[in-house]
Amino acid sequence: MTDQPGQAWPAEQTVAIVGVGLIGGSIARALKWRRAASTVIGVGRDAARLEEPRKKGWLDRITTRMEDAAREADLIVFCTPVDRIVNGVREAAASCRSGTLLTDAGSVKGPICAALEGTLPAGVEFVGAHPLAGSEKKGCEFAHPELFVERVCVVTPCDTTSNGARSRVTVFWQMLGMRVIEMTPAAHDRALAETSHLPHLIAATLAATLSPENRELAATGFRDTTRIAVGDPELWTAILLSNADEVLRSLAKFEQSAIQFRRALEARDSQRLQDLLTAAKLNRGEIQ
């Protein structure tokens, strides 16, 4: 956890949010709720969809033209699907004033940080971030200003990231109520493959295994275990493919574990099965 005592978030800033869905909308609401921005600009491809959050007062202005927002912004937060972040950052950076800071909320960090490192105009910096908040729900109608409170945000500086940019990005996510952890982009992707991307793949696999005629007999256990499988397939395809190597590595680890359970069951080995279930229970521990 990065602690930055004495660092305050300057409220007189223009913040542009690119992609106003669950995460982007929640950031906008949090900025308003905390009076942490003088102006919040919503950027999206579909102006009609930006109208609703603007009418609600979450956004001060909306635009479909990245350069218009980029010229004015002190901070730009990219909340689009992971496969659109690199191009969005490049487009915005071309119009930014020097000193503008760029960050994102993408679930994968390695390819994004690698593609952008050392490529932006002088004085414009991108520092990757991944707020571990959200849900299987999609769309800014589910946005909530407290979505980030007491959640972890992973910030992934690169070798070339300046201390100033690193600390401003940290303070931004902390200001939203998050506990910031710094990791390298690669370490982030390795860890999140295990804690997020693999669970999504497994939940989807389990959901796919259900025979439709048995749906009536699926109770709370099945429901919870497969809840995240209702997440948006397009978003998740991009996430899984952006981190395919690490997801496959985690899947191999899962398969090794599954083999142990299968062997214990095949052998009707009660003690071994109970040991495996106990170890799994202890390993999971308490998760908030």
Next chain:
Amino acid sequence: MTDQPGQAWPAEQTVAIVGVGLIGGSIARALKWRRAASTVIGVGRDAARLEEPRKKGWLDRITTRMEDAAREADLIVFCTPVDRIVNGVREAAASCRSGTLLTDAGSVKGPICAALEGTLPAGVEFVGAHPLAGSEKKGCEFAHPELFVERVCVVTPCDTTSNGARSRVTVFWQMLGMRVIEMTPAAHDRALAETSHLPHLIAATLAATLSPENRELAATGFRDTTRIAVGDPELWTAILLSNADEVLRSLAKFEQSAIQFRRALEARDSQRLQDLLTAAKLNRGEIQ
């Protein structure tokens, strides 16, 4: 769904509950709340643990002697772990009056019904049941009188089950607020392997896969997907082993599905992966 219009539950009955944990305790509370029994007897191996629900007024009497409860009861409900149900029923049946009805709440039905069919004294009948209600929590301190409301209960009569016993058991579970479905014990076990036992095994496997140093990065997705893995290892060992053939069959089906996801990832096949995720999402559907 078995609908039994005109069938009412006679409130002037003595009901014995064997095993007063989450399910047994909830049945006791529901009987009191609905004024659906004149006397509720709690039967357990540890008298001290029965004191608390008795003091709370959920149980009228408590005993560690099965025969004492069995002699008086009109209905006996077995809520012990699945591997203790058959012996419990045999012990109780030896002391029952003719006309006493026995049912259970075990998560597996085939081995229990097969072991008991045709073995009980004349006039004493056992009809298996599985109320699909509960949680990963254990113990009667979590008991709730509305635990069963609007949940499904599978009732599994055998070839020798009388119509009278079948209908009394159905009315009993309906009286608790449940929607009763009749299935053969084998069909129940096949379906529940897929909707409950396999998800438990997979949740445990996923929990076992987590590297402890990544626990801090496990958010709501991981938490929900592995929630049931904190269930009691001893209880679940008995359930999984009692239904091992069907669980292994479901696991093989899961593995086939996992291979498809893995191949799509290995091939970086975006369209195929998105199709698989979409099919999984649709197959899961909405689960209450």
